[in-house]
Amino acid sequence: MENVKIDETRQVSPVNTLFLVLGMQIGISILSFQRVAAQNSGYDNWVSVALMGLSTLGVMWIVLRLLHNEESYGQPELFSMQKRFFGRWIGTLLNIYVMSYQFSVIVIFMRGYIEIIQVWIFPRLGTLSFAAIFSIIIWYTVMGGFRAITGTFFLSFVYLVPLHLLNILAIGNAHFSNLLPMFEHSIGDLAQTFMKMGPCFIGFETILYFYPFIKRPQQAGKWCYFGLLTTTALYLTLSLVATVNFSPGELKTEVWPALSFWKSIHFPLVDRLEYIGIVYWLCVLIPNVSLGAWIVSRGIKISIPLIRQKYALVFVMLMITLSCALIRDRQQFDWISHWIANIGLFCMYVYIPFLLFWQWLLKKKGAKKD
Amino acid sequence: MKIKRCSMMLSFLLLSGCVETDVIDDILMAESEGYDYIGNDKVVGTITMPNYAEGGVSGSGGGGLPSTAAMMNSASTITYDGRSLVEVLQKEGQKTITAGKLRLMLFNQAYLQHGLNKVLHFRNQDPEVGRDLFLAMVDGSCFDLLTGSYLTAIPISRYAYDLIFQNEQKNFPQTNLKSFFYNYYGYQTDPYMPIIKKEKQHLVITGVALLKHDKYAGRIAGENNVFIFKALMETFKYGFYDYEFKPGEHIALENVSSQIKYAAEAGNSPEPRITASLKIIGYIRQGNPLLTTLDYNTSIKKNLQKELESKMETMVSQFQEKRIDPLGLGDLVRSYTRNFNSSSWKDRYPNAHFRAHVTIDIAETGVSK
Numbered sequence: 001m002e003n004v005k006i007d008e009t010r011q012v013s014p015v016n017t018l019f020l021v022l023g024m025q026i027g028i029s030i031l032s033f034q035r036v037a038a039q040n041s042g043y044d045n046w047v048s049v050a051l052m053g054l055s056t057l058g059v060m061w062i063v064l065r066l067l068h069n070e071e072s073y074g075q076p077e078l079f080s081m082q083k084r085f086f087g088r089w090i091g092t093l094l095n096i097y098v099m100s101y102q103f104s105v106i107v108i109f110m111r112g113y114i115e116i117i118q119v120w121i122f123p124r125l126g127t128l129s130f131a132a133i134f135s136i137i138i139w140y141t142v143m144g145g146f147r148a149i150t151g152t153f154f155l156s157f158v159y160l161v162p163l164h165l166l167n168i169l170a171i172g173n174a175h176f177s178n179l180l181p182m183f184e185h186s187i188g189d190l191a192q193t194f195m196k197m198g199p200c201f202i203g204f205e206t207i208l209y210f211y212p213f214i215k216r217p218q219q220a221g222k223w224c225y226f227g228l229l230t231t232t233a234l235y236l237t238l239s240l241v242a243t244v245n246f247s248p249g250e251l252k253t254e255v256w257p258a259l260s261f262w263k264s265i266h267f268p269l270v271d272r273l274e275y276i277g278i279v280y281w282l283c284v285l286i287p288n289v290s291l292g293a294w295i296v297s298r299g300i301k302i303s304i305p306l307i308r309q310k311y312a313l314v315f316v317m318l319m320i321t322l323s324c325a326l327i328r329d330r331q332q333f334d335w336i337s338h339w340i341a342n343i344g345l346f347c348m349y350v351y352i353p354f355l356l357f358w359q360w361l362l363k364k365k366g367a368k369k370d
Numbered sequence: 371m372k373i374k375r376c377s378m379m380l381s382f383l384l385l386s387g388c389v390e391t392d393v394i395d396d397i398l399m400a401e402s403e404g405y406d407y408i409g410n411d412k413v414v415g416t417i418t419m420p421n422y423a424e425g426g427v428s429g430s431g432g433g434g435l436p437s438t439a440a441m442m443n444s445a446s447t448i449t450y451d452g453r454s455l456v457e458v459l460q461k462e463g464q465k466t467i468t469a470g471k472l473r474l475m476l477f478n479q480a481y482l483q484h485g486l487n488k489v490l491h492f493r494n495q496d497p498e499v500g501r502d503l504f505l506a507m508v509d510g511s512c513f514d515l516l517t518g519s520y521l522t523a524i525p526i527s528r529y530a531y532d533l534i535f536q537n538e539q540k541n542f543p544q545t546n547l548k549s550f551f552y553n554y555y556g557y558q559t560d561p562y563m564p565i566i567k568k569e570k571q572h573l574v575i576t577g578v579a580l581l582k583h584d585k586y587a588g589r590i591a592g593e594n595n596v597f598i599f600k601a602l603m604e605t606f607k608y609g610f611y612d613y614e615f616k617p618g619e620h621i622a623l624e625n626v627s628s629q630i631k632y633a634a635e636a637g638n639s640p641e642p643r644i645t646a647s648l649k650i651i652g653y654i655r656q657g658n659p660l661l662t663t664l665d666y667n668t669s670i671k672k673n674l675q676k677e678l679e680s681k682m683e684t685m686v687s688q689f690q691e692k693r694i695d696p697l698g699l700g701d702l703v704r705s706y707t708r709n710f711n712s713s714s715w716k717d718r719y720p721n722a723h724f725r726a727h728v729t730i731d732i733a734e735t736g737v738s739k
Contacts, residue, residue: 120497129384136381140374173549180705247556247701253494264501264548271471272500 006212012150014220017207021060021227023153023287024203026160028112030235031281033200034242034257040192041185042248043178048193049239053232056201059348060228063204064221066356067211069363076217078208079302085358092303099299101343102206103316106292107323108337110134113285114324115333120259120278131324134289135317141290142297142313146213149294152287159283164234166273167241169265174244198345199337200235203288204228205348209295293317398442398467401527402474403455404512405489407481408448415455416446416513419467420525443525444517452488454496472499473531475547476512476566482579482586490554490584493547501548504534507579507586509567521571530573534564537575541593541609543600554584558700558715565589582694590685597625598681601648602697602726605629610655613674621657621670625650626733632699637707640718644699646682647727654735663735675728682726690720699724 037045070076074084078098083091110131118125141148207224214220242257254260262274270276293316300312327333404416419442445462449455456469475493477486493499508515515526522529538544545563553561565577577591578599590599597611609625628650635643654666661670689695693716700719704710 133381133384136377140378140381143374173544175552175701177702177705181708184708245552247552247559249557250551250555253555260501264546266500266502 008215010145010147011213011215012147013215014217015223016150016154017214017220018223018227018230019153019157020150020210020291021204021207021224022230023156023284024206024291025201025227025231026156026234026284027200027203027288028109028116028281029199030238031116031256031258033197033235034239035251035254036196037193037239038243038248038251040196041189043180043243044183044185044190045193046179046236046239046243047183047185048190049197049235050232051190052194052197052201053228053235056204056228056232056348057225059352060204060207060224062352062356063207064224066352066359067208067217069356069359071217076211079299081208081355081359085355085362095299095303098347099296099303101340101347102292102299103296103319103323104336104340105203105344106289106296107320107327108333108340109285109292110289110320111324111327111333112337113281115330116256116259116278116281121275127327128321128325131321134285135321137286138289138293138320139313139317141286142294143310146210146294149287149290152283152290156283156287159280163277163280164237166262166265167237170241170245170261174241175247176244178244178247179240195345196341197235198348199341201231202341202344202348204231205352206291206295209298210291289320293320392466392468396465398463398465399471400456400467400469401471401525402476402516402530403472404446404476404478404508404516405455405481406478406512407451407484409480411451412448413451413481414446414511414513415449415453415458416444416516417455417459417467418444418516418525418527420527446513446517451484452492454492468498469496470498470500473503474527474534475503475505476508476515476530477505478508478510478512479579479586482507482581485584486581487584490551494551501551502546504531504546505550505563506530506534507563507565509565509576515566515568515573518568519571520573530566533566533573533575537564539608541597541600542575543578543596543603553696553698554581556698556701557712558695558704559698560587560694560696562696565591580689580692580694580696582692587692587694588688595681595685598678598685599696601625601628601650601678602630602646602682602685611652611674611678613670613677615670615673619658621661621666622655623650623674623730623732624653624655626653627651632702634699634703634706637703638709638711641721641723642703642718643723643725644703645725645727647729648678648682649729649731651731651733654732657735666732666735671730671732675730678728678730679726682728683724686724686726690722690724693720695719 034045037049041048066081067076070081074080079095082094082098085091086094111127114125114127114130117130118127141152204224204227211217238258241261242251245261246254246257251257259274259277262277263272265273267273293313296316297309297312300307300316301309327336398419400417400419402418406414406416408414442464445459445467447459447462449458454469456467460467475489515530518526520526520529534542542564543562545561550561550563553559560583561581563579563581564575565579567574567576577589578596579589580587590596593610594612597609600606600609605628607625607627609628611623611625612620613623614620628648631647633645633647635645657666686697686699689697699722700715703715703722704712
């Protein structure tokens with residue numbers, strides 16, 4: 001099991017890591033992070049957003065390093081890695097932990113999307129029925145294998161380009177004076193915003209799971225960094241758009257500033273742009289949840305080799321559907337997403353560097369034995 | 371494989387079937403709302419729906435209903451303040467009334483004096499209605515304006531919308547719900563909205579209503595004053611200023627481009643200084659037959675500059691007296707000041723010194739000498 005080489009017909013070329021990294025980072029929080037970002041550091045929030053984006057480059061370096069080192073020992077992916085590092089039992093426990101984290105992330109994403117549909121378009125939409133039907137689509141995608149999932153990531157990237165170009169429309173009546181005077185907020189305020197930006201940027205660490213599925217992984221590195229830089233640029237523009245378009249007091253009242261911004265755009269044929277934007281967001285949701293479900297089902301397969309991935313997937317989809325229906329209102333949703341974000345931030349900045357350190361320790365120990 | 375494909379197709383079908391539908395022929399789309407305050411937290415609410423009375427369905431051979439001719443086109447009722455009219459008027463609706471295409475919200479002066487905050491809060495909370503609709507104050511009653519008859523066949527909501535839209539390209543400052551919210555929720559700004567009025571069988575746009583947070587605080591009337599207000603507010607391209615350089619002698623300056631730039635100094639002192647410099651490039655469209663290009667460019671231009679400067683300064687000092695800030699001068703000072711003291715700004719605002727510098731460039735004076 002440990003050293004199975006992934007068949008080349010199931011691998012994707014290194015360029016695709018750009019779409020995978022980018023796609024996983026764009027989630028539901030892109031529509032709402034602006035208000036949260038402005039809470040502590042007002043019109044300086046873009047500084048935090050930029051710093052966060054740049055810091056992800058560092059984390060990515062650690063992740064790639066970790067995976068690259070691992071190649072000579074076994075399967076370069078987190079599940080096998082944890083088993084090797086910490087032994088079978090603790091490793092499996094940790095695997096279950098990261099699986100449940102990944103599972104909660106996709107549940108939150110899916111539930112967040114359903115919430116937006118319920119608030120903006122169809123208040124009478126049943127959470128369970130939508131989640132169930134949607135799970136079938138996800139199931140179909142994941143059954144196509146990792147390549148099919150990557151395809152949806154590429155498509156979501158292409159589809160979203162026009163939507164992100166809409167930000168240009170903000171320039172017309174922007175209040176650029178909102179950005180002045182710059183750098184007035186203290187480092188403490190900026191750090192708080194930095195912490196709150198976690199949920200936007202997490203997602204790129206999923207490369208820990210699909211790394212063996214990349215052909216010529218040495219070349220994937222630069223595409224990962226390109227992906228991260230693109231996301232940073234995107235988040236930066238969106239936070240600037242919100243700052244120049246809404247007065248500080250107004251931004252405090254908007255739950256989804258991006259949607260409210262789209263709400264004020266009006267084309268002759270398309271009266272209400274945000275409806276299109278919301279429906280469009282489906283092509284962000286599909287790849288994200290697909291990859292999440294793929295990771296979790298693969299995790300189950302690796303932990304319990306008796307279960308085949310396709311049966312694990314059915315179980316995962318059922319669980320996602322049920323969990324979505326269990327989150328009833330916004331309080332619960334906020335509470336869960338708050339915790340998930342904190343755990344994600346911890347994973348990124350503490351746990352992953354720790355893994356690299358541990359790997360180095362093991363290597364040293366191994367060298368001593370020889 | 372077959373099962374997968376079938377389930378895929380089925381899931382798309384199911385997705386489209388799991389919520390309610392609104393067939394466009396079977397609903398009434400409210401396009402404008404009018405609020406008339408009648409005291410005691412009670413309002414007369416009026417909504418209008420477009421009514422396309424174009425005869426029968428073409429090709430139906432005389433059978434069937436006329437397309438939408440039988441649809442009602444307005445409804446009104448008395449209700450309490452701060453409630454969505456579309457919901458209230460549902461019981462009068464011949465078919466389901468929806469608010470999604472709302473284009474216009476009208477208030478009478480009494481409503482503005484009473485305060486807009488309830489209805490604004492509601493509008494901000496409401497996901498259904500877009501943010502590019504116009505808010506306007508009505509001189510007189512909104513009910514009369516919305517249910518009156520006009521010299522045009524297009525629905526009243528569209529008529530009033532076009533009127534405001536057209537004028538906001540010219541002399542009137544741009545105000546839609548988006549910019550209104552910007553100023554309303556902003557910390558050092560106050561909103562404003564256009565005033566419209568029914569005159570016999572016409573609609574006229576007469577001025578700009580100024581608000582202090584959410585309450586009426588006065589108005590700017592007259593095209594020239596509105597031109598000055600707009601020039602202080604934003605960069606714009608079309609507009610007319612009528613200048614009377616001698617009693618009975620007018621020239622009309624057409625604005626080709628105008629640029630406003632502000633600067634602020636000593637923002638945290640008790641008397642902040644604000645300077646506005648306005649640059650206008652204009653055409654003379656109509657003038658005295660005896661004047662030559664040279665005349666325009668010497669004395670008339672200088673006097674016009676002076677007049678604009680003094681009028682701007684008076685306008686701002688009036689705002690300061692009323693303690694309203696539609697121009698967002700407070701926000702301007704904030705952006706120029708490090709560690710801006712916003713809590714004391716309300717007291718310092720009336721003491722702020724405002725100076726205006728106007729330069730006019732007369733580019734052309736027409737095709738005759």
